[in-house]
Amino acid sequence: MSIRERLLENPNIFAFFNLLIGVKSRTKVIINEYVSPKSGDVIVDIACGRGEFSKELASTRYIGVDNNPSYIRYAEKHYSDFGSFHCCDVSDLSTSLNGKLIDTALLIGVLHHLTNSQARDMINDIGRHLSDDGKIVSVDPVFTPDQGLVSRLLAASDRGKYVRSIDEHHSLFDESVEICQSEIREDWLRIPYTHYVCVSRKRAKSGI
Numbered sequence: 001m002s003i004r005e006r007l008l009e010n011p012n013i014f015a016f017f018n019l020l021i022g023v024k025s026r027t028k029v030i031i032n033e034y035v036s037p038k039s040g041d042v043i044v045d046i047a048c049g050r051g052e053f054s055k056e057l058a059s060t061r062y063i064g065v066d067n068n069p070s071y072i073r074y075a076e077k078h079y080s081d082f083g084s085f086h087c088c089d090v091s092d093l094s095t096s097l098n099g100k101l102i103d104t105a106l107l108i109g110v111l112h113h114l115t116n117s118q119a120r121d122m123i124n125d126i127g128r129h130l131s132d133d134g135k136i137v138s139v140d141p142v143f144t145p146d147q148g149l150v151s152r153l154l155a156a157s158d159r160g161k162y163v164r165s166i167d168e169h170h171s172l173f174d175e176s177v178e179i180c181q182s183e184i185r186e187d188w189l190r191i192p193y194t195h196y197v198c199v200s201r202k203r204a205k206s207g208i
């Protein structure tokens with residue numbers, strides 16, 4: 001692990017970095033424009049980091065999971081009034097769900113940390129646990145042909161080793177769910193950065 005990666009594993013350093021680049025305002029936009037939560041919805045924040053989304057989703061049944069024990073300890077200490085937190089890998093969601101159906105799965109900044117097969121397995125697993133009108137909201141950095149040099153360099157130097165092109169990103173969603181809305185957003189941070197937002201829903205079963 002590089003020094004930068006080791007520093008960002010610390011929840012307070014990660015938070016300071018996020019504050020500098022303006023991540024907090026992005027959280028509100030994601031919730032208002034793409035999640036639109038209803039009271040009592042089951043919202044699973046997969047790779048929740050320090051659990052900051054929980055505070056903005058206080059009226060829902062929020063579950064946060066992340067495999068970094070320091071982040072989960074921080075979330076439990078500061079946000080346990082707003083939801084429950086579990087330290088586990090994305091490959092082991094069933095235990096945290098405990099039989100609940102998901103109304104919204106949040107994948108904020110995680111797909112680019114996963115290999116294609118880890119990401120596909122996780123998305124298919126979520127698909128099996130989605131309620132009939134449930135959805136997945138994902139946000140990740142992407143490479144696009146016309147993005148600026150700084151955005152491209154920042155995406156290329158991300159801690160996540162699997163930043164993808166839009167086509168590669170779409171190919172992760174081609175089994176149990178389908179993308180019904182997708183947008184490039186370049187206006188969310190104080191630095192030039194290309195986010196790709198996808199909203200996906202369960203694929204309708206074929207009648208055959």
Ligand SMILES: C[S@@+](CC[C@H](N)C(=O)[O-])C[C@H]1O[C@@H](n2cnc3c(N)ncnc32)[C@H](O)[C@@H]1O
Nearest residue numbers: 047048049066067068088089090108109110113
């Ligand atoms: C860029 S951070 C995003 C955190 C949070 N969603 C946010 O938007 O602030 C990526 C997160 O993915 C988590 N993560 C990476 N690989 C994971 C895995 N295999 N299982 C669970 N969490 C993972 C990291 O610990 C980290 O908290």
